[in-house]
Amino acid sequence: MGKDLIQKYLKDSLFTGIVALALFGPIVGLRTVAKNEALVVQPKWFVVFLIVVACAAGRFLINIYQFRKEQRRGEQSSFGKAVSHFLDEKGAQIAIGAIVFSVIFPFMPFADRYWMDIAIMMMTYIMLGWGLNIVIGLAGLLDLGYVAFYAVGAYSYALFAIHFGWSFWICLPIAGVFAAMFGVLLGFPVLRLRGDYLAIVTLAFGEMVRILLLNWYELTKGPDGLTGIPRPSFFGLPFKRYPDEGVETFHTFFGLEYSSMQRIIFLYYLILVLALITNFFTIKIRRLPVGRAWEALREDEIACKSLGVNPRNTKLTAFAIGAMFAGFAGSFFATRQAFISPESFTFIESAIIVAIVVLGGMGSQTGVVLSTVFLIGLIEVFRDFESYRMVAFGGAMVLIMVFRPRGILAKRKPTITMGKHG
């Protein structure tokens, strides 16, 4: 590596440093703090200095790394290739292993309340990811307002349960149907829009739903939210420590000591079953004509039209089915929390679910699981770091897109093969 090249890289680092100074100087270096009703500026030059140096040094190292990579042209990101090859080959086995693991998870020694809560949260996101996978991954429709259907499911479940007292098993399908109807309503006017526009419109829809929930006090109690959502029961047996007169509870029926974990474990299996239903449904429907049409529409809509495929109805079906699963997930969320408010249904939720689907590899079911574990894991592990963890989250989105735009598991297998029938 010649002296000229080193000089070039040094100049590059200097430039990077200057840009970093411009970027981080004002915002990081001059923190505004409230003092006696007014704002004053608190300089933080040392932090800025560290960041600038880190950027300059980082740039230098990246340049060297790329230079070295150029020299060793033959090996192209061998690590990445090995990982994706492994995942492709062992895909089915990994999936089965994951399912077995998730079934026995609650009985593992470390599965205490904290871990069970995390597992339930992850499973909920996985289900939402699988649901949105139908819309974005299979049909290629960029929906940035998926949280709206989640909210419709949660609120309709809560309202039916609170006002009519129907059981979970009745309210769940109703909430799903509601959400699906909502999906058709929303989708009908806008699904013919082109990618970017559809994205912004669905984002707007998501926000409109949230604003409505926030302000329609008579129906949704606005920011106060809905409380007193009935807790789930084990097919009629409530999970109560102190049962009402003459009512059997779960623990008395099975002759066990009462433990608050019983309800949690039930909830876990509930979301696990719901998620698996979503998954198997998706795998099945990909093999059917409508699923194939989704993927074909994603590839080339004009070619589809020339073959007589009705794009609007096909897209609406994807949208409605995706909405339905979000509705089911919303019902689960409502009964698990026993309390819902518009705060849980913000745009960032939609963004997280979109990130899960795209980073996992569009259309890949296993990919959704992997990216959920990674992204939600990231958010959880860094929970104490508040805003910084979201910076890391956004950064992860950018980095994965830049280095692996097709997602973790990008390879697609055909849903029907001649080999089997030939």
Added chain:
Amino acid sequence: MEYFLQQLINGLTLGSVYGLIAIGYTMVYGIIGMINFAHGDIFMVGAFVALIAFILFALTSISLPIVLILVLLIAMVFTACYGWTVEKLAYKPLRKSFRLAPLISALGMSIVLQNYVQAAQGARIKTLQPVIQGGFNFFKDSNFVVTLSYLQIFIILVTITLMTIFTLLITRTALGRAQRACEQDRTMTALMGINVDRTISMTFIIGSSLAAVAGMMFVMYYGVIDFYIGFLAGIKAFTAAVLGGIGSIPGAMLGGLLIGLIETFWSGYISIEYKDIAAFTTLVVVLIFFPTGFLGKPDIEKV
């Protein structure tokens, strides 16, 4: 009547701010065909930079007009750096990738910017003491006094000046020509010897500078900002860009004024809580009936 006039004045002022942001959206869409989701947050960064600059200058005894010019320039320069960096890091590597990739990347950048500012500056809202006070009062003897503040005049004048400079830039200079060429056919433009990367960077720089000005106006006008203003303003400004026809710069400003008026009149006459829904509904309605906006160029895919 007086109330109507006041809403009109307020609406046009707000609309100017939205219009400045909308131009950034429309320019980027015109040249690389993507919606820059992070643009609204660039506007937010501009507001913060302006806020910090105002606070610092308040400690000096520099006269107001000079402070205004300095803050304007400072906001533009530093925010332009953000726009430039975002493009280089998150969009340029994905220029040849499939449609969704830069969109997701932009989404990620938006999340990064919002939380980065929140982490660096704290989550609380920030306030700014009024910088320009006073104005003209009309209809002093009626029930409702109409005020046209000096600040409002300032905002509208700055907007008009920038629009003029900017339109001259686009139509008369080589940069403008290069931009229009890139919009039409990037490969061919490159083959003609034009530095496409630099043209695209300049587009982001100009768009971000205008957003910075909008940010400065915003913080002066409302006196309150937080890290979240970019999200809402972004959607509304994008609506404005679409209304005016994505790809059309005068359309973007027109759309901005329209959205500002819609929002202000809705708040003034119907309800304040649902004013954001007014903007969103406009977006949906416009896209349903005018997929390419009022003044936009139709997007015919060659079959």
Added chain:
Amino acid sequence: MSSALLDVENLTMRFGGLIAIDDLTFSAKKDHITSIIGPNGAGKTTVFNCLTGFYKASEGSMYLNKDNKKLNLGKFSDFKVAQKAGVARTFQNIRLFPQMSVLENMMVAQHNKLMKASGFTILGLVNSPSFLKKEKEAIEISKYWLNIIGLTNRADDNAGDLPYGDQRKLEIVRAMCIEPNLLCLDEPAAGLNAKESAELNKLLKFIKNDKKTGILLIEHDMSVVMGISDHVVVLNYGKKIFQGTAKETKNSPEVIEAYLGTDE
């Protein structure tokens, strides 16, 4: 009642001030291969786009005569032209589904009848035997066509991985899967070498004779046009300047001047 399969009358297409097609009248017979030729920009692909519902014609009419019924093609929107009128087409820049396999491409073409068989998905979800039977039939149809073009052993490969010539052939047989009355091919021989063009001719003749499907062809490759056309329509600047048999066309002075040129 006309004996022709397709009757185009006074078709005019305007884009703002530009007249792309100017008062075009021609017919295509059911047992014919009709070629539309002419210089670039003459309006040939525009005619196809009008026929297949991608453009709305400014003036004029297009009728498809099917089972003693006269269908007004102008009334059908894009996908309905294929679905209801049975007009299939291929594209100048091949439009396959590149990330889907060859077989999957063929199955998408049989979407509508499979959708009905799957009871709009409900029957399909429960593996109903009637659906499975229809699916098997669809696979057999796909196999049949893939055999004809020699791609059976590549049925599970991604369509985008095929060599160019095979992609062209695949696009044609995929269009045949919708069992069309009229097949519109937009420059099917573009980029093919002499051997591949000869194979294309064979395929098209087979489709005309065995499948009794009328073919409308846009082409620049004269070996294909002259080799298989029963009827030729020549366009220049949106206007029809000649129509006749292949031999007549080759010898027509107007056509030679506008397009063919002479052997120097």
